[in-house]
Amino acid sequence: MAHIRHIEDDTGDLVDLVYFCSDSCNQDWHPDGIVVKGVEPYGGWYGCQEVEYDVECAGCGDIIEGYDADRPDPGEVADWRLLRGE
Numbered sequence: 001m002a003h004i005r006h007i008e009d010d011t012g013d014l015v016d017l018v019y020f021c022s023d024s025c026n027q028d029w030h031p032d033g034i035v036v037k038g039v040e041p042y043g044g045w046y047g048c049q050e051v052e053y054d055v056e057c058a059g060c061g062d063i064i065e066g067y068d069a070d071r072p073d074p075g076e077v078a079d080w081r082l083l084r085g086e
């Protein structure tokens with residue numbers, strides 16, 4: 001189960017998701033107030049979300065198990081590193 005934050009484009013459309021393993025990882029992400037374009041700030045508990053494939057927690061790097069772990073590599077997870085210019 002994942003905790004999720006949304007990434008929106010200039011028009012407010014949802015374009016990507018950032019996944020966390022826990023609410024504390026979600027809260028601690030951007031602890032220095034780093035503003036990343038389109039990434040919503042922590043807005044309260046938004047957890048217990050099913051993910052289809054394994055994804056990496058943006059906070060601590062732990063793997064959040066998807067419910068369909070038997071399928072091949074999903075290939076694409078929310079690439080928040082690109083947004084931060086890393």
Ligand SMILES: [Zn+2]
Binds near residue numbers: 061
């Ligand atoms: Zn985490």
